[in-house]
Amino acid sequence: MKKIIQLLIVSVLFSALSFAQVYSAQQAIPAGHWIYDALYYMNLEQKKSSTLDNAPLTVSELYLNFQQIDRESLSEAGKVIYETAESFFERKKFLFDFNGAKFTANAILNPVGVIRTNPDVDWTYASAYTDAGTNYVSTSAMGTVYTEPVAVFPFILDFGEIAYISVEPYAGAGPFWSLTSDFYATNIPTGNNGAEFFMWPLNANASIGKCFGGWGAELNVGRQGLEVGRTQTGSILYNSTFQTDFYAQLNLYSPRIKYTMDVAQVDISRFYYMHSAEIVPFSWLKLGILEGTLVDGDFELRYLNPLLFMHAFSGWRQYASDDEKTNYGEAHYCAYFGWSFDITPCKYLRIYGMYAQNEIQSSVELNNDEDYSVPDSFAYQLGTEVSLPVGEGYLTSALEGIYTTPFCYLKQTQAASLARVRENSDAPYAAGRIASWIGTPFGPDALGGELSAKYEVPEKFNAGLKYLFMAHGTNSFGLFNTKNPNHEELEYYYPQAIYLQDKEDGINSAEKTRAMRSNSLTETVQYTNRITLSGEYYFMRNLSAGGAAAYTFVLNNKGHGGEFAHGLEFTVNAKYSIF
Numbered sequence: 001m002k003k004i005i006q007l008l009i010v011s012v013l014f015s016a017l018s019f020a021q022v023y024s025a026q027q028a029i030p031a032g033h034w035i036y037d038a039l040y041y042m043n044l045e046q047k048k049s050s051t052l053d054n055a056p057l058t059v060s061e062l063y064l065n066f067q068q069i070d071r072e073s074l075s076e077a078g079k080v081i082y083e084t085a086e087s088f089f090e091r092k093k094f095l096f097d098f099n100g101a102k103f104t105a106n107a108i109l110n111p112v113g114v115i116r117t118n119p120d121v122d123w124t125y126a127s128a129y130t131d132a133g134t135n136y137v138s139t140s141a142m143g144t145v146y147t148e149p150v151a152v153f154p155f156i157l158d159f160g161e162i163a164y165i166s167v168e169p170y171a172g173a174g175p176f177w178s179l180t181s182d183f184y185a186t187n188i189p190t191g192n193n194g195a196e197f198f199m200w201p202l203n204a205n206a207s208i209g210k211c212f213g214g215w216g217a218e219l220n221v222g223r224q225g226l227e228v229g230r231t232q233t234g235s236i237l238y239n240s241t242f243q244t245d246f247y248a249q250l251n252l253y254s255p256r257i258k259y260t261m262d263v264a265q266v267d268i269s270r271f272y273y274m275h276s277a278e279i280v281p282f283s284w285l286k287l288g289i290l291e292g293t294l295v296d297g298d299f300e301l302r303y304l305n306p307l308l309f310m311h312a313f314s315g316w317r318q319y320a321s322d323d324e325k326t327n328y329g330e331a332h333y334c335a336y337f338g339w340s341f342d343i344t345p346c347k348y349l350r351i352y353g354m355y356a357q358n359e360i361q362s363s364v365e366l367n368n369d370e371d372y373s374v375p376d377s378f379a380y381q382l383g384t385e386v387s388l389p390v391g392e393g394y395l396t397s398a399l400e401g402i403y404t405t406p407f408c409y410l411k412q413t414q415a416a417s418l419a420r421v422r423e424n425s426d427a428p429y430a431a432g433r434i435a436s437w438i439g440t441p442f443g444p445d446a447l448g449g450e451l452s453a454k455y456e457v458p459e460k461f462n463a464g465l466k467y468l469f470m471a472h473g474t475n476s477f478g479l480f481n482t483k484n485p486n487h488e489e490l491e492y493y494y495p496q497a498i499y500l501q502d503k504e505d506g507i508n509s510a511e512k513t514r515a516m517r518s519n520s521l522t523e524t525v526q527y528t529n530r531i532t533l534s535g536e537y538y539f540m541r542n543l544s545a546g547g548a549a550a551y552t553f554v555l556n557n558k559g560h561g562g563e564f565a566h567g568l569e570f571t572v573n574a575k576y577s578i579f
Helices: 002-014 034-045 059-066 076-088 191-195 322-327 477-481 495-504 510-515
Strands: 096-098 101-105 112-116 136-138 155-159 163-171 184-186 201-211 216-222 246-253 257-267 270-282 285-295 333-346 349-359 377-390 393-404 419-424 432-437 446-457 461-472 487-491 526-540 543-555 564-577
Touching (some): 034 059, 059 246, 076 393, 322 495, 487 495
Antiparallel strands (some): 112 564, 270 285, 333 349, 349 377, 419 432, 446 461
């Protein structure tokens, strides 16, 4: 233990969210970068909502919105941040420039270490807030320091600031190094784990596009990390922690109106299609809407048509075999819908909300016992933020609440549900089934909120304190393990599937499945309370260090009535960019 602590301290002293430096207009800036906060603070000062709440966004789109900000109307803190952001948009020099065709490379060191006092309390970044089930690891770590390799070597190509390609080979432990240890973990190779070196890219992305004065168009591709909405705990609509293997995005943008089409490959033959639009009809109001379709099957062109509502294809009727209709009603398909709003009623105040659904039974659809076995599946998220200029930075206090129904994101089968489960059996970090939801990391069957306060001077330092309360029923990834006791090949957790399969066996389970339509949290509810103190300091533009300390206490831990657990967790991380 002493050796690990010493190693973590040395790593912080040696080198130290994202050091994305601007090389090109078409470079994508990942979710969580400080530039998003900087632009948000300046817009808030001017009582403006913006279309910058999604990620990743290209430098071109970010800069177009930056140009709309009136520097002279900002506070002294706002002017300091304006100059910091202006400096951010300055281009880094490439190593080679062949008449506009450019190439460069970099090396970024990311030492990270985590330690906890009680393995009975889930890691803060890998919790289902209930019993996740045998061999399932629920993770909200994707895209955070908890999946960072110790060294990344970006290779970048740019062609006239119209086309951009970035590939990021890495060295050190793979992305799930933090998910398998009981007490401590680090991405620094030590002792027996010195052979954990790989060099294939963890991430790669490309973009081609151009800004035409007041608007722009681009085609972007990447692996994962899409996000819809700016929230405290993770978006219920689409969160950056959702694991995918590939996405392609058509993005048409301007400061007041935006349209995006996304296609994500979730698994080998599993695709998610999404169309979304945002509009700022008044400077203080933004409205957003999205429609999505998950298909467990071959890629289809018809879902790319932005002029057709995807419900028009009645896909829920088209993919199930006769046997699947008998046992599940539907299969291989999930429809998805959501909307959002963002209001800035006065300077420094933001109020926002989101709604997501994958199944709603209207009153005209409830005609028989089978209809009543289909549960409503939706989620709400509501929050408010106050950000006041203080000194050279901003002091922000925020309150956010979230509710998801017991079957939100869930359908009749795992393959049709809005989740990704991947097997990770490679030694030495064999984490088992690593699972993530399309939206909030809390998943279905959750009710809670977070209260937070933070002081931030972008690209200098930040410090924050937050309290999380989460009540969670028993529904989570563990449901996917539930099989029919009489037919072990059949999945048996969704009320409609239970009703139909029992009916085939001569069992009337109508009363049971009607009861499962309840929107109350299910069975033994786990109550999680967590206090987190975190901070980050920039020694210089390319060197930073951060850390976090969290105390968690849980009632009915892992859904076991009367079981109490508590513990501490500490994180230290550093980041150093050679260039």
